[in-house]
Amino acid sequence: MIDESNKCTSFAHSTININISSPAEEGGCLYGISKVGQFGRVRGVQVFTLKEAEMATGKFSEANLIRSHGAYKGVLPDGTVVAVEIFGRKGRQGERAFRSQVDLLSQLCSPYIAQLLGYCADQHHRLLIFEHPSNGSLQDHLHPRHSAQSKTLNWGIRLRIALHCARALEYLHEKASPPVVHQNFKCSNILLDHNFRAKLTGFECAKAGSNNLHDPISTRVLGASGYLAPEYTTTGKLTTKSDVYSYGVVLLELITGREPIDTTEENVLALPRLTNRDQVVEMIDPALRNMCPNKDLLQVAAIAAMCVQSEADYRPLMTDVVQSLIPLLKNQSHVLSSSHSNPM
Numbered sequence: 001m002i003d004e005s006n007k008c009t010s011f012a013h014s015t016i017n018i019n020i021s022s023p024a025e026e027g028g029c030l031y032g033i034s035k036v037g038q039f040g041r042v043r044g045v046q047v048f049t050l051k052e053a054e055m056a057t058g059k060f061s062e063a064n065l066i067r068s069h070g071a072y073k074g075v076l077p078d079g080t081v082v083a084v085e086i087f088g089r090k091g092r093q094g095e096r097a098f099r100s101q102v103d104l105l106s107q108l109c110s111p112y113i114a115q116l117l118g119y120c121a122d123q124h125h126r127l128l129i130f131e132h133p134s135n136g137s138l139q140d141h142l143h144p145r146h147s148a149q150s151k152t153l154n155w156g157i158r159l160r161i162a163l164h165c166a167r168a169l170e171y172l173h174e175k176a177s178p179p180v181v182h183q184n185f186k187c188s189n190i191l192l193d194h195n196f197r198a199k200l201t202g203f204e205c206a207k208a209g210s211n212n213l214h215d216p217i218s219t220r221v222l223g224a225s226g227y228l229a230p231e232y233t234t235t236g237k238l239t240t241k242s243d244v245y246s247y248g249v250v251l252l253e254l255i256t257g258r259e260p261i262d263t264t265e266e267n268v269l270a271l272p273r274l275t276n277r278d279q280v281v282e283m284i285d286p287a288l289r290n291m292c293p294n295k296d297l298l299q300v301a302a303i304a305a306m307c308v309q310s311e312a313d314y315r316p317l318m319t320d321v322v323q324s325l326i327p328l329l330k331n332q333s334h335v336l337s338s339s340h341s342n343p344m
Contacts, residue, residue: 045106046118050125057084066132073132081134082117083201087126098126104208108176112168114191114201130201133193138250142187143259155292156332157196158254162300163325164198165190169247170318173240181207181238185246186227187253207238226260231312241312247321248307255300257285274305296328 056074057064064073071085087098098121105116105128120127138161141153153161165185172180182203189202229245232238249260274280280301281294303324309315 045102045116046129048118048120048122048127048129050120050122050127053084053120053122053125053127053129056082060084074129080117081132083114083130083132085128085130085204087128087204094126101128101203101206104180104206105203108172108180110168110171110175111197112164112171112199114199131199133191133197133199135192135194135196137188138190138192138198139186139188141192142253142257152287153196153254155288155296156329158288159296159300159325159329159332160196161190161192161198162251162254163322163329165200165247165250166318166321166325168198168200169240169243170322173243173318179209179240181209181240182243182246183207183238184227185243185250187250190250209240229312230310239312240318241315244307244315244318244321245309245312247318248304248315251300251304251307255285255297255304256283257287274301293331296331299324299328 053074054060056076057072058074060072065071066073066083071083074082074084076082087094087101089097102116102119108116114130114133116128116130118129120129169182169185172182182200183205184202185200186202189200191199191201193199227246227249229242232242232245253259277294277298280298283301284292284297303316303321306314306316307321
């Protein structure tokens with residue numbers, strides 16, 4: 001297991017001091033910085049100019065578009081590969097939201113979360129710059145647009161991805177202070193490196209809550225259909241258990257290889273089937289046939305069933321999910337050693 005405390009830079013729990021003057025009063029730049037210096041830093045987070053972001057991304061070339069919501073692959077002068085996300089919200093409210101995002105993301109420090117490397121607040125442009133793993137997203141591998149686009153993920157790799165994702169949410173919910181609700185947990189926001197280590201990204205909708213895990217956050221309903229918890233879609237009340245539900249849906253995708261169609265369709269309706277041994281075996285992704293022990297499959301299905309319970313209070317804490325997955329992955333050590341050697 002990885003000690004999360006020593007794998008990130010020293011700004012893990014710092015708070016960025018935000019100057020409350022408006023951008024117009026401060027030359028169009030964030031935090032009262034009238035001129036953004038070459039790779040200047042705000043407590044460990046680099047500050048980029050628009051020109052630097054354009055140089056990194058080939059002036060936001062269509063060829064570098066990596067996600068449909070406006071993220072571009074870029075390369076910094078030192079060779080670091082990054083994802084440059086365009087922050088779309090405008091106006092005074094959008095400015096406050098951007099400041100909050102930078103403040104929130106700069107405090108997150110986990111090897112299972114894509115790290116915020118910097119931001120750009122040049123004139124009216126607002127950009128977030130993240131580390132960018134090299135192996136695409138889980139969406140690309142589970143649901144490729146073209147059959148030759150991706151290799152099949154074996155059972156050991158899928159278990160490892162499930163554990164890494166669980167650790168990411170465990171960190172957000174139970175180790176970050178205050179706790180963070182991701183609100184948009186889905187396959188396309190799970191990035192993979194060349195060793196299939198998973199890193200969570202897509203924090204556009206993330207909300208910091210109170211230190212009481214069960215206190216709901218009232219917000220307008222955002223996120224991808226099929227991954228949203230039922231209580232969130234009906235009331236707009238968001239808790240960490242909403243993320244647990246979304247995690248359960250992703251776990252079902254890892255088992256079945258199928259995309260969630262809607263909260264009333266396929267995967268969620270499969271909940272009663274998850275307690276039936278024969279039907280669970282029938283649900284498995286055809287690419288995994290004869291690749292995983294039925295006992296392990298049934299245990300993962302049982303975890304998924306708990307996560308997608310309709311009643312939020314019945315869903316487990318992510319710490320419990322992590323502890324349930326660790327022994328399963330240890331049982332797959334022979335599978336891991338035959339593919340990629342990597343610590344949990």
